[in-house]
Amino acid sequence: MFHPDVTKITRSPEIARCIAEGINPRVRQNSISGAWHSLNVSLHQYVTMKAALGRFILNQLGDRADMVNSVESRIAFLDHHLVEYVNTLPPYVPSVKIRPMADEKPGTWSFNEKWILRQAVKPFVTKEMYLRKKIAFNLPPRPAVTASPIPLQLRLSKRITQENVERLGFFDSLYIRDTLDDYMESPGFPAHGVIDHRARILLGVLSFIVLRERFNVPTLRL
Numbered sequence: 001m002f003h004p005d006v007t008k009i010t011r012s013p014e015i016a017r018c019i020a021e022g023i024n025p026r027v028r029q030n031s032i033s034g035a036w037h038s039l040n041v042s043l044h045q046y047v048t049m050k051a052a053l054g055r056f057i058l059n060q061l062g063d064r065a066d067m068v069n070s071v072e073s074r075i076a077f078l079d080h081h082l083v084e085y086v087n088t089l090p091p092y093v094p095s096v097k098i099r100p101m102a103d104e105k106p107g108t109w110s111f112n113e114k115w116i117l118r119q120a121v122k123p124f125v126t127k128e129m130y131l132r133k134k135i136a137f138n139l140p141p142r143p144a145v146t147a148s149p150i151p152l153q154l155r156l157s158k159r160i161t162q163e164n165v166e167r168l169g170f171f172d173s174l175y176i177r178d179t180l181d182d183y184m185e186s187p188g189f190p191a192h193g194v195i196d197h198r199a200r201i202l203l204g205v206l207s208f209i210v211l212r213e214r215f216n217v218p219t220l221r222l
Contacts, residue, residue, distance in 0.1 A: 001201065005222040006170045022050075036087040089116075101131065153184055156202045164209045169220030176205055 002010075023046065030036040058075065066073045089096050096116040100109045112118070113134045122130050149157070160180055165173045179198050188196040195203075211217065 001172060001175055003170050003172050003222075006220075009222070030087070104131075149184065150187060152199060153187060156180060156199070156206060157184055159206055159209060160202060165205065167219050168205075168208055168212060169222070171205060171208075176202075 027036070027046065062073065062075065098111050098113055099115040101112040101115075102109045110133075112131075118130055157180065160176065162173050162177060165171050165176050179201055183196065183198040183202060187199070190196065
């Protein structure tokens with residue numbers, strides 16, 4: 001995806017090190033001091049909050065899903081005071097987050113998430129809802145697309161030209177061209193509103209093109 005001269009300089013990224021160095025010093029201090037339990041600052045939870053929460057969960061599964069269905073929602077659990085408090089709760093036994101709960105089959109049980117939340121809403125929901133295992137929330141199925149090319153293809157093919165890519169200076173123009181040609185020839189339409197992985201790459205390239213044009217960013221010279 002990136003120009004060979006760029007990868008020679010950057011080399012292979014050390015993902016774990018990048019994540020560790022990117023942790024906010026205040027979060028580190030809260031973990032070291034015991035203000036937050038170390039598992040609440042774990043790789044999975046912290047990275048989820050800092051990366052997936054804003055860029056995917058609240059964006060694609062939240063705001064975009066709401067807007068495409070003409071719904072305006074309010075995310076109840078984003079209050080920072082609540083987040084601060086929850087991060088002080090112990091995740092180990094006896095846990096208020098995950099606890100074993102009896103299954104419908106006698107003599108069997110399984111771990112169930114969000115125990116404290118279930119207890120809070122228990123008087124107001126059905127037994128089925130209270131005992132239901134956590135499931136992912138997905139967008140409504142995408143309607144069938146019959147027009148070809150679709151609007152996204154038209155936009156990408158118009159703006160992602162070889163000249164525009166080369167003006168950036170850090171993308172491999174041949175790779176981007178092949179990706180665009182492949183997407184134009186056979187666009188994919190994954191279920192549940194997920195976007196084609198090639199379109200994700202091309203939208204990222206288009207974002208850099210727009211930023212370069214709007215802010216007169218010079219071409220990267222290696």
